[in-house]
Amino acid sequence: MATGRTHRPATRSRGIPEATVARLPLYLRALTALSERSVPTVSSEELAAAAGVNSAKLRKDFSYLGSYGTRGVGYDVEYLVYQISRELGLTQDWPIVMVGIGNLGAALANYGGFASRGFRVAALIDADPSMVGKPVAGMPVQFIDDLERIVAENGVSIGVIATPAGAAQQVCDRLVAAGVTSILNFAPTVLSVPDGVDVRKVDLSIELQILAFHEQRKAGEETGGEAILPPVVRDAAAVTPAEGRKGPDGDMPAVMPA
Amino acid sequence: MATGRTHRPATRSRGIPEATVARLPLYLRALTALSERSVPTVSSEELAAAAGVNSAKLRKDFSYLGSYGTRGVGYDVEYLVYQISRELGLTQDWPIVMVGIGNLGAALANYGGFASRGFRVAALIDADPSMVGKPVAGMPVQFIDDLERIVAENGVSIGVIATPAGAAQQVCDRLVAAGVTSILNFAPTVLSVPDGVDVRKVDLSIELQILAFHEQRKAGEETGGEAILPPVVRDAAAVTPAEGRKGPDGDMPAVMPA
DNA sequence: CCATCTTTGTGCACGCGTTCACAAAGACAT
């Protein structure tokens, strides 16, 4: 299992930087809102504020796409919407399959943001026979045995995994074998995929843990002026790693199960 | 500051790099799995493989926490689980409130990963009166008017927003005013918060759009050796931005509504 | 046509994060 290469070499010289690509949807959303209000043009300063980024960063981002602005005026909203949409590949229709129609999967299927921007849910797939046929988001759930057929018949290249962690890798393998080359993973697991397959990962509990870290730091700082030592616990488990290797001693607080 | 002979981690300063913090939950998950299988020690190479990262990166990440490994052996699993948990602030209990109990909010409330690692859902809040009192994930939904009281009584410092986009900023303002200093936002909006408040954002459609970009590039590359021009459309809207500013002309494909 | 004003596009410097490569440190065998 020497796979596991989830990140790409990113040696695209004339490519658009990853960080820029990640912001393009942000700009697109802000521009769409302006478009709906029939705003004809927008300056980098205004658009940057709406997207929550620095204006210099925004201009540099757009410079990778080309010179689409007019100096002294700004950017044409409609034109920019089209250019970014095209760059992101949203001018075409992307059929996607969603595997794992539990609580989260059903919520995602119902989530409007999925279907609204060029993405079309081609099928909902689950491994639970009692789910099969039940309508979710106006669409009958299909059995996982049909996964390969569904992917092939619909030309699906993007899959969404919302299964439990234990099933995710297996589902991933089947999706990849069937021809899917991009995966959005909601299961709390690291997926191994061959080269050429992109995986993006959304993990709810990880985000919370990152917030908790910052929250703890804030709380620790306002306690006093201590700048070096952590605020609280520093006594228990303050042993050297070597001697801490004994066997079944459960003095650690059970922080989590899975 | 580069003293060669400080046996203590003096340069621990106080700042763990953001990128490292974002990976700590990943390591923690892998370590927890090892712990459940009663694996006593693990090498950086093995753990890195399980977490899907480079082993050098993992060692450098751990070096920010201190010298918790044993050369020639590896890391003590239980000890490392405890150290990372403490660093992330997971040894304490974090009460959180979730606002917006629609499809997504209900799914999140039911999602085990939330409650499992030191986080406790203190309250579910919604603005829809018909939702109030209904049990979701074994907990009655409360009305949004009680938001401030709930936050204060439970000492909540972390809030999760799963409302529609239109309501997110308003809810955010109320949470912040009530004392919440960390927000996890699932609504597709840019939130404005005062300094000192952390916001993390999970946007499902943005992730899909990023995947679509890479997917399009893959498709374009395998078409042929064209290296400069984009694969397809290059005729329509190939006008200068200046003259494209006319009024109500809908020749752009309607890519999305909201 | 010229002057002025606005806003873009970008060269440049800087800081962060990643990766390599290796010395130091400890385990283990003899």
Added chain:
DNA sequence: ATGTCTTTGTGAACGCGTGCACAAAGATGG
């Protein structure tokens, strides 16, 4: 104790992303 072997911890180089600051470009007005 000594040597060998394994694995950590980290110095250093490198590349990417960010933000500043400004010249170029075009609009606008006289």
